[in-house]
Amino acid sequence: MTTSTIKMAISLSALSMLISANIQASPYGLQDQHSFDSDAKSHSPLPKRYIVKFKNAGSSTETRSTANILAYKPRINEVFSQHRALNSVSANEIIRIGRSNGYTAKLNEESVQALSLRADVDYVEEDVSRHLLNDTLPWGQKVVGATLLSDTQTGNRTICIIDxxxxxxxxxxxxxxxSGTNDSGTDDWFDPGHNNAHGTHVAGTIAAIANDQGVVGIMPNQNVNIHIIxxxxxxxxxxxxxxxxxxxxCxxxxxxxxSMSLGGDExxxxxxxxxxxxxxxxxxxIAAAGNDGxxxxxxxxxxxxxxxxxxVDSNKDHASFVTDQYRTVLQEIKKSASNLM
Structure with missing residues (x-):
């Protein structure tokens, strides 16, 4: 492995430890972000929706174990047939998932059962909710060795932040x-809006510019490419x-x-x-482990x-608010970075 490759791998390991981590100090000046506790996690305000995955043409034996829903692009006649099937059970607010043969829609229990029994339907599952996980600026860049590395070689890398x-x-x-992509219903990616600083906070952790103002991110020299969704x-x-x-x-x-500083329990x-x-x-x-402790x-x-x-906290101990499943993960990440160095 070349020196440049090792440095890049270490940098990504350091990034992975900080990018979604929830640290106690918050000098970044974005304290108006939302805080989601376990109670909020359990009570989604969203109306229930379902994902309906149709089988690929010519694959009557396709099962849930098959590949990515977005890998197959159905033909126009298939799409018409799928819409007819959804309309036949009075599905509401039908949204196609990309250009796939999967859809998200509002369905009642009878509709779910009817679709599940169709020969051309692979499966029906709840379109489970996802929510932001509270995130603050990491103080621990030195702890993971991020300050020992240059970001001069990150220009050939793109980090996508879904937030x-x-x-x-x-x-x-x-x-x-x-750069960025607007998602339907959330307006411009470059304008978070009032009381919606979570994504900006995450971006600052990754790439706040070294400009004698505010704070410095893990990659502060404007070399890395960032895409926002x-x-x-x-x-x-x-x-x-x-x-x-x-x-x-992305x-x-x-x-x-x-980067996905978000999650849900299903x-x-x-x-x-x-x-x-x-x-x-x-x-x-990379995704946040959770804040329920x-x-x-x-x-x-x-x-x-x-x-x-x-x-981790300032003593390098497991932070009390982080999900216990993280204990083993933290050890694995530390070991990986140590071996590379």
């Missing part, structure tokens, strides 16, 4: 190499189907690393398959294809 947007007017962020508005809640589309958009914009078959497919393509997916699992962080990241 609540990016304040393009912020002094610490306005000069970065940043705003999937959360001020309410801070969304669906797993939106996350699936956002991940696909990859289509050449992302090597995807897994999703569709989400897991989409994430696993991108992991197999070499994309590093118990032994619960948070998704997408708990999928095998995702690096789950939590936090």
């Amino acid at each position: 609540s947007g990016y304040d393009a007017s912020h002094n610490d962020l306005s000069g970065n190499n940043v 705003k999937v959360f508005n001020e309410a801070g809640w969304g669906y797993s189907s939106s996350l699936i589309k956002a991940i696909d958009t 990859v289509n914009n050449d992302a090597n690393v995807i 897994p999703s078959i569709t989400e897991r398959k989409a994430i696993t497919a991108q992991y197999k393509r070499g994309v590093l997916l 118990d032994n619960s699992y948070s998704y997408p962080a708990s999928y095998d294809a995702v690096m789950s990241v939590g936090a």
Whole structure:
């Protein structure tokens, strides 16, 4: 392994430990962000929706274990047939997931059962909710060795941040190499809006510019490429189907690393398959471990294809508010960085 490759690997390891971690100090000046506790996590304000995955043409034996929902692009006649099937059970607010043969819609119990029994339907599952996980600026850059590394070689890397947007007017962020994609219903990616600073906070942790103002991010010299996808508005809640589309958009914009400081307590078959497919393509997916301070699992962080990241306190001890599942993960990340160095 070359020296440059080792430095890049160490830098990504350091990034993975900080990018979604929840640290106690907050000097970044973005304290108006939302805080989501375990009670909020359990009470999503969103109306119930379902994901309906139709089988690929010519694959009558297709099962839930098959690949990414977004990998197959149905023909026009298939799409018409799928819409007819959904309309036949009075599905409401039908939204196609990308250009796939999967849809998210509002369904009653009878509709769910009817679709599940159709020969051309692979499966029906709840479109589970996802919400932002409270995040503050890491103090621990020195702890993971981020300050020992140069970011001069990060220009050939793109980090995609799926969150609540990016304040393009912020002094610490306005000069970065940043692009973005607007998600339906959340307005412009470069304008988070009032009381919606979570994504800007995450972006600052990654790439706040070294400009003698504010703070300095892990990669502060405006070399790394950043792509923003705003999937959360001020309410801070969304669906797993939106996350699936956002991940696909990240990859289509050449992302090597995807940051997801978000989560929910229910897994999703569709989400897991989409994430696993991108992991197999070499994309590093990072997600927050959770803030409940118990032994619960948070998704997408708990999928095998995702690096789950939590936090330590100023004594390098496991932070009390982070999910217990993070203890082993922290040791694995530390070991990986140590071996590379």
